[in-house]
Amino acid sequence: MPELPEVETVVRSLAPLIRGRKISGARLRLEKLIRRPAAFELDALAGRRILDVSRRGKMVRISVEGGLSLVFHLKMTGQLLARPAAEPLDKHTHFCLAFRDDGAELRFRDVRKFGFLACLRTAEMAASKEFAGLGPEPLETGREAFAALFRGRRGRTKSLLLDQRVIAGIGNIYADEALFAARIHPLTGAVRLRTSDLDRLWRETRRVLRRAIAARGTSVSDYRDAEGLEGDFQERLRVYGRAGEPCPRCGTPIRRIVVGGRGTHFCPRCQRRC
DNA sequence: GCCACTGTTAGCAT
DNA sequence: CATGCTAACAGTGG
Numbered sequence: 696m697p698e699l700p701e702v703e704t705v706v707r708s709l710a711p712l713i714r715g716r717k718i719s720g721a722r723l724r725l726e727k728l729i730r731r732p733a734a735f736e737l738d739a740l741a742g743r744r745i746l747d748v749s750r751r752g753k754m755v756r757i758s759v760e761g762g763l764s765l766v767f768h769l770k771m772t773g774q775l776l777a778r779p780a781a782e783p784l785d786k787h788t789h790f791c792l793a794f795r796d797d798g799a800e801l802r803f804r805d806v807r808k809f810g811f812l813a814c815l816r817t818a819e820m821a822a823s824k825e826f827a828g829l830g831p832e833p834l835e836t837g838r839e840a841f842a843a844l845f846r847g848r849r850g851r852t853k854s855l856l857l858d859q860r861v862i863a864g865i866g867n868i869y870a871d872e873a874l875f876a877a878r879i880h881p882l883t884g885a886v887r888l889r890t891s892d893l894d895r896l897w898r899e900t901r902r903v904l905r906r907a908i909a910a911r912g913t914s915v916s917d918y919r920d921a922e923g924l925e926g927d928f929q930e931r932l933r934v935y936g937r938a939g940e941p942c943p944r945c946g947t948p949i950r951r952i953v954v955g956g957r958g959t960h961f962c963p964r965c966q967r968r969c
Numbered sequence: 970g971c972c973a974c975t976g977t978t979a980g981c982a983t
Numbered sequence: 984c985a986t987g988c989t990a991a992c993a994g995t996g997g
Contacts, residue, residue, distance in 0.1 A: 696975090696976030696977090697976075697977090698976075698977095701976090727991095753977080768977085768978090769976095769977090770976080770977045770978075770991095771975075771976045771977055771978095771992090772975095772976075772977095772992090772993080772994090787993090805992095806992080806993055806994070807975095807977095807991080807992045807993050807994085808991075808992055808993080809977065809978080809991065809992065810977090848984095848985095849984075849985065850984090850985065850986080851986095854985090854986085857977095859977095859978080866976065866977070867975095867976060867977085868976070913976090915975090915976070916975080916976075916994090916995090917976080917994095918976080955986075955987075956987075956988075956989095957976095957977095958974085958975080958976095971997105972996105972997090973995105973996090973997085974994105974995085974996085974997105975993105975994090975995090977991105978990105978991095979989100979990090979991095980988105980989085980990090981987105981988085981989085981990105982986105982987090982988085982989105983985100983986085983987085983988100
């Protein structure tokens, strides 16, 4: 479930642990993890320092001296962890980045192996297939611009929230939570959203993302930050994973349906279909 | 043992 | 452009 708040938490916990350190080498243990083409030789990383760690959508960007960047996508079960180099590798660790000092190395673990790593030229990153076409950041999008993303679209509101080309970083958990907070039924056609609905969706989407970041993300199973710590937001989820439980607002049992192949949780009374 | 289910998204058919 | 299905993979729980 690494969605925007989890990836942001990974970035914030990882940055102070690796920024400024000089790379000694990279080990790729699962060939398919790295995207080719546009995977420059990982050997080229040796001797260069980490400049910065940042997030775009659900992806982590690590920029390195000399104009190279590493891009990671955690997909469902990926983890970026700082671990002591002496610690044995488990079978789900697919990539390691070691440093010239004696500190922790960076490890990429991914039980389901859906995640990827790309090594790109920083200058070409924005135009790469990983980033081109990605929608705006919800926390950097104003009310009007947010509304414009939905106007003239024909899809269902939840599907659009999940579409990374429309808006970046929102996944299944926060889509359900934002729709609940905004009192919008997940199947509502975007064409039917009024300005007042879009205002609430904008405000509540941002609110739930900010609160989730403050709680350091949601750990329902695999998610951990760079130090291996769980988040706390799972305790604050109001509908996700709560089918059958009473709605925290009105007491009606939360329902679960499938929308676009994704489990979808909502209150049939607070979120009226329109 | 088998089946259903899981947070993502690319690719393909319709 | 949109939707729906499958696949990639491994683990968990019934």
